[in-house]
Amino acid sequence: MFAELFTDSALWLLLGFLLIISELFVTGLVAVFFGIGAVVVGLLALFGLVTSLTTQLWLFGIISLLSLFAARRRFQRWLRGSVGDAASGQMSSGERGNRVTVLADFVDGAGPVQLRGTKWDAESTEPLKAGDSAWVQGNRGIVLIVSTTRP
Numbered sequence: 001m002f003a004e005l006f007t008d009s010a011l012w013l014l015l016g017f018l019l020i021i022s023e024l025f026v027t028g029l030v031a032v033f034f035g036i037g038a039v040v041v042g043l044l045a046l047f048g049l050v051t052s053l054t055t056q057l058w059l060f061g062i063i064s065l066l067s068l069f070a071a072r073r074r075f076q077r078w079l080r081g082s083v084g085d086a087a088s089g090q091m092s093s094g095e096r097g098n099r100v101t102v103l104a105d106f107v108d109g110a111g112p113v114q115l116r117g118t119k120w121d122a123e124s125t126e127p128l129k130a131g132d133s134a135w136v137q138g139n140r141g142i143v144l145i146v147s148t149t150r151p
Contacts, residue, residue, distance in 0.1 A: 008056065012042030029072060037064030095136055097151045100144070102132040113146060122146045 019035030041060045044050040050059060100113040100120070106128040113122040113134065122144040128134060134146040 009042045009046035012038050012045055012056065016042055030068065033068040033072065034064045036067050096138060098136045100134050100136060100146055102128045102130055102134060104130050113144060115144065120144050
């Protein structure tokens, strides 16, 4: 009975899900692709399309490596985003000079702005009103420094 519970497909699927879940704890964005390979092999074994252990191992290796090399860079950018220089408090050079929309009137030099669809806290030495456009001059931590003059 115990052997019936752990068929080839069940072992591959269990391994795949464990690898995918392990990515939450060790975030190198590698284990998830081996997990995908194991899940695919598990499904192929479940439907009886692959029965030989040798074939399963080869497919696992090929699918895992192909998915790793084909999609890792894309997923890495999507999941992690760009990173600024945290030590100096500077944001990435890609943010500086971007246009933002002021969402509400600035009070005491601070207010919300929208940058690429995301709401940010911002500061400015200029009196900004809702609907105004401004440009990112830099940042102070996670607060954008904005101005009506383009950098």
